[in-house]
Amino acid sequence: MTEHFQQTGLGVAKGASAQKRNRAETKTRIRFAAERVFAEYGYSGASFSMIAAEAGLPKSNIVYYYSSKKALYRVVVEDIFNVWRAAADTIHPDNDPLEALGDYIDTKLDLARTRPYGSKVWANEIIQRAPIVQDYLEGELRRWTEERIAVIDGWSAAGLIRPVSARHLLYAIWATTQHYADFTHQIRTLNDNKDLSAAQWEETKQAVKSVLLCGVAVSRGQNCSVPGT
Amino acid sequence: MTEHFQQTGLGVAKGASAQKRNRAETKTRIRFAAERVFAEYGYSGASFSMIAAEAGLPKSNIVYYYSSKKALYRVVVEDIFNVWRAAADTIHPDNDPLEALGDYIDTKLDLARTRPYGSKVWANEIIQRAPIVQDYLEGELRRWTEERIAVIDGWSAAGLIRPVSARHLLYAIWATTQHYADFTHQIRTLNDNKDLSAAQWEETKQAVKSVLLCGVAVSRGQNCSVPGT
DNA sequence: TCTTTTTTTGACCGATTGGAAAAACACGAA
DNA sequence: TTCGTGTTTTTCCAATCGGTCAAAAAAAGA
Numbered sequence: 260m261t262e263h264f265q266q267t268g269l270g271v272a273k274g275a276s277a278q279k280r281n282r283a284e285t286k287t288r289i290r291f292a293a294e295r296v297f298a299e300y301g302y303s304g305a306s307f308s309m310i311a312a313e314a315g316l317p318k319s320n321i322v323y324y325y326s327s328k329k330a331l332y333r334v335v336v337e338d339i340f341n342v343w344r345a346a347a348d349t350i351h352p353d354n355d356p357l358e359a360l361g362d363y364i365d366t367k368l369d370l371a372r373t374r375p376y377g378s379k380v381w382a383n384e385i386i387q388r389a390p391i392v393q394d395y396l397e398g399e400l401r402r403w404t405e406e407r408i409a410v411i412d413g414w415s416a417a418g419l420i421r422p423v424s425a426r427h428l429l430y431a432i433w434a435t436t437q438h439y440a441d442f443t444h445q446i447r448t449l450n451d452n453k454d455l456s457a458a459q460w461e462e463t464k465q466a467v468k469s470v471l472l473c474g475v476a477v478s479r480g481q482n483c484s485v486p487g488t
Numbered sequence: 489m490t491e492h493f494q495q496t497g498l499g500v501a502k503g504a505s506a507q508k509r510n511r512a513e514t515k516t517r518i519r520f521a522a523e524r525v526f527a528e529y530g531y532s533g534a535s536f537s538m539i540a541a542e543a544g545l546p547k548s549n550i551v552y553y554y555s556s557k558k559a560l561y562r563v564v565v566e567d568i569f570n571v572w573r574a575a576a577d578t579i580h581p582d583n584d585p586l587e588a589l590g591d592y593i594d595t596k597l598d599l600a601r602t603r604p605y606g607s608k609v610w611a612n613e614i615i616q617r618a619p620i621v622q623d624y625l626e627g628e629l630r631r632w633t634e635e636r637i638a639v640i641d642g643w644s645a646a647g648l649i650r651p652v653s654a655r656h657l658l659y660a661i662w663a664t665t666q667h668y669a670d671f672t673h674q675i676r677t678l679n680d681n682k683d684l685s686a687a688q689w690e691e692t693k694q695a696v697k698s699v700l701l702c703g704v705a706v707s708r709g710q711n712c713s714v715p716g717t
Numbered sequence: 718t719c720t721t722t723t724t725t726t727g728a729c730c731g732a733t734t735g736g737a738a739a740a741a742c743a744c745g746a747a
Numbered sequence: 748t749t750c751g752t753g754t755t756t757t758t759c760c761a762a763t764c765g766g767t768c769a770a771a772a773a774a775a776g777a
Contacts, residue, residue, distance in 0.1 A: 282724090299616055304532030306764065317726055322766065379615045386608045387528055388673045396677040404678055427695035430675070434667030435660045444617045446659070448625040449633055466656035474702025511754090535734065546756055551736060 286324050289314050293321075294335045298379035302332055302387070329391060336384055336392050339377030340400070342370060350407045356414040357476060361468050364432060368464050371440035372455075378440035404429070420475045428475065435467055515553050518543050522550075523564045527608035531561055531616070558620060565613055565621050568606030569629070575599060579636045585643040586705060589661070590697050596665035597693050600672075601684075607669035633658070649704045657704065664696055 292314035296305045307328065311318040325331035346366040349359045371378060389396055404426075411425035439446065447454055455463065521543035525534045536557065540547040554560035575595040578588045600607060618625055633655075640654035668675065676683055684692065 285724095301530035301532055301612065301616065303530055304616075307766080308763085319726060319766090319768095320724085323724070323726095326766095328765065382611065382615060382670065383530065385671050385674045386611060387530065387533075389677075393677075396674060397681075400674075401678055423698060424691070424695040426678075427692060428699055430667060430671075431660070431664045431696065431699045434663040434671075438659060438663030441611065442614050442659075442663075445614045445625060445629075448618075448622075449630055449655075452626075462653070463656060466653035467660065469652060470657055470660045470700060470703050472703070474699050514754095536736080537734090548736085548756065549754085552754075555736095557735065 282324075285316075285320075289316070289321055289324055289331070290334060290338070293325075293331050294338075294376045294380060297332060297335055297383070298376035301383050302328075302391075332380075333391055335377070335380055337395065339374065339381050340392075340395065342374065342377065343367070344399075344403060346370060347403070347407060350410050352410050352413055356411075356420045357472060360432070360472055360475065364436060364468050364471065365464055367432070367436035368439060368460070368467065371436055371443075372460060375440040375443050378437050382437065382441045418477070421477055423475055428471075431471055435471060439463065511553075514545075514549075518545070518550055518553055518560070519563060519567070522554075522560050523567075523605045523609060526561060526564055526612070527605035530612050531557075531620075561609075562620055564606070564609055566624065568603065568610050569621075569624065571599065571603065571606065572596070573628075573632060576632070576636060579639050581639055581642055585640075585649045586701060589701055589704065593661060593665060593697050593700065594693055596661070597668060597689070597696065600665055600669035601689060604669040604672050607666050611666065611670045647706070650706055652704055657700075660700055664700060668692065 289310070293305070293310045296310045296313050300309065305328075307318050307321050310331075311321050314321070321331070325334065347363060349362045349366070351359065384390075384392060407429060408425040411420075411423075411428065414420045415422050415425070450459070518539070522534070522539045525539045525542050529538065534557075536547050536550050539560075540550050543550070550560070554563065576592060578591045578595070580588065613619075613621060636658060637654040640649075640652075640657065643649045644651045644654070679688070
């Protein structure tokens, strides 16, 4: 069997035959089913039969498309990492610091809302000491983090923001935004067992930006305004 | 067999016989072993044999003291919750807001350092939608959270802090402090695969307080100082 | 059409799981 | 000693696990 290593999500290369298109669709369907099951039951708690049931396919079909549980899991983890990485493009020397960080927080909170399962899988993987994707951490994540820290330090040096620890600011942003995905259930319980409404999500964005970015601004009014959406 | 429901940790009621003392010690040993194993492998990934090996006891011994995996797990989860609850005693109307919140952050970061496994178990349980301790969330956690929010709102109303969303501030503190426990491995990897030194932990405390509390203070100098330790 | 390749599916396997059952052991009270 | 109670340890089991395999079915190529 030839391997395709089709990394991308829903899209498929144009010109693909009907068979290949269907193949990609099936793989994607399995991937999202797996993301949900891995998130809710952890790597060990998730079984092929659960993923198969979630995807509406027989068990052996899962094995056919992803040769092992580990391989399927890795694809899921890498996917959410790539999505997050793209969200941080806004942290760039040319951008306005407060606006850039505000946009980053907004985007990550949007992802917490739309892709909570991916975030949970990532959290699980890290909690368990990254048994599957440690190479990713030491390679891409490390490089990517140092780059962003350099940008923020640059803003500091240019006097565009107060001198803060770029690393810990980044960690605080990660922690807080991902909290709204990973701890959805706790937040829901503390919200009378109701999911956050659209208005509450807006409120959340404003509050998170207010808490995390007020300490960053070089000056502020009494109400410490941060860029809205 | 008479049940004891011995909730407490290391201590044992005075006057206890040698046998009872040994019983309590064994139970505690099992509990901490279980905490480590549950943290590193998740509920499903943890097996009696792993916990037994960690505790240095035969497998059936675990079942003898905690009649099921679920029961043992519940004890572990409740324990870390009680420790965290005690840490928040400082959030009290009579205290100075910045000092109280600063102390809370300091204590929670100390716990992130000394009790990282408990935090990870809690995170896992919430991520998986609290299948075991949902009653805890709807009872004690909900009541306790609303109380703290009321205190912070009181500070706001009295003009002691800027008007911030008490709920989201609390969530940000939880998220960030627990991040240093749950994501220890990621932080370690981004620190050249070395654990944080004592100095780096101090730096972390200052940075976290600076980021989270600067937006709370009613006024600040250019360097936005927060109470140190 | 016939052939070849890809996809679907159910039957099956050795290993491991949580936990029940009971035998073996320790030890103070009688 | 003998007994009874609490503890330790071994043995065993049904269920489930990840994954293989081969046959059936479908699709593509000739």
